[in-house]
Amino acid sequence: MTRTADLIADVAAVLLSEDQIQEKVAELGRRISADYAGRELTLVSVLKGSLPFMADLMRAITIPVQIDLMEVSSYGGTATESSGLVRILKDLSSSIDGHHVLIVEDIIDTGLTLNYLVRYLRGKNPASLRICTLLDKPARRLVEIPIDYRGFEIPDQFVIGYGLDYGERYRNLRFVGVLRPEVYTSPA
Numbered sequence: 001m002t003r004t005a006d007l008i009a010d011v012a013a014v015l016l017s018e019d020q021i022q023e024k025v026a027e028l029g030r031r032i033s034a035d036y037a038g039r040e041l042t043l044v045s046v047l048k049g050s051l052p053f054m055a056d057l058m059r060a061i062t063i064p065v066q067i068d069l070m071e072v073s074s075y076g077g078t079a080t081e082s083s084g085l086v087r088i089l090k091d092l093s094s095s096i097d098g099h100h101v102l103i104v105e106d107i108i109d110t111g112l113t114l115n116y117l118v119r120y121l122r123g124k125n126p127a128s129l130r131i132c133t134l135l136d137k138p139a140r141r142l143v144e145i146p147i148d149y150r151g152f153e154i155p156d157q158f159v160i161g162y163g164l165d166y167g168e169r170y171r172n173l174r175f176v177g178v179l180r181p182e183v184y185t186s187p188a
């Protein structure tokens with residue numbers, strides 16, 4: 001059985017501590033609450049990686065919000081590379097026609113997944129559509145994505161924790177870290 005301590009042992013370095021993340025989430029919540037004051041906001045989060053960020057961010061927002069969840073998977077890629085071919089595994093539960101929509105993402109890497117999602121959601125006729133991402137890895141961007149709310153810009157490293165996985169593991173860590181190289185090379 002794998003315990004949290006074993007997961008932590010796989011981590012080479014902590015990139016963002018729990019405190020750093022929580023401080024940033026509170027700041028983003030304040031900004032979003034001020035920017036959307038007097039309007040009804042719908043947060044659309046993308047499973048599974050954005051789950052902890054969405055849960056914390058929605059509670060840091062003080063204006064009325066609705067939430068919806070989508071799940072997409074990119075296919076044709078590898079465990080650490082996205083391909084840009086996106087399949088919708090779970091669609092919106094309610095209409096966003098006329099809603100002010102804020103997409104809540106865990107990380108923007110190449111931007112291919114979000115580029116697809118933005119085009120898809122625009123087609124649903126929202127009153128406005130903006131993007132909030134906790135992490136931004138600009139070094140690997142292949143398509144331009146206008147980011148309205150950005151938590152942290154990070155270097156070109158594959159990161160895990162706070163929702164982000166490698167082989168579906170490490171999502172439950174409270175911090176964002178970098179894995180030891182052996183984890184990628186040794187068989188599971």
Ligand code: IMP
Binds near residue numbers: 082110112114158164
């Ligand atoms: P993009 O399409 O390349 O921008 O990748 C978007 C998705 O790839 C994210 O929502 C994550 O699920 C995954 N991803 C990209 N970079 C990382 C990383 O460093 N760690 C874990 N997942 C990542």
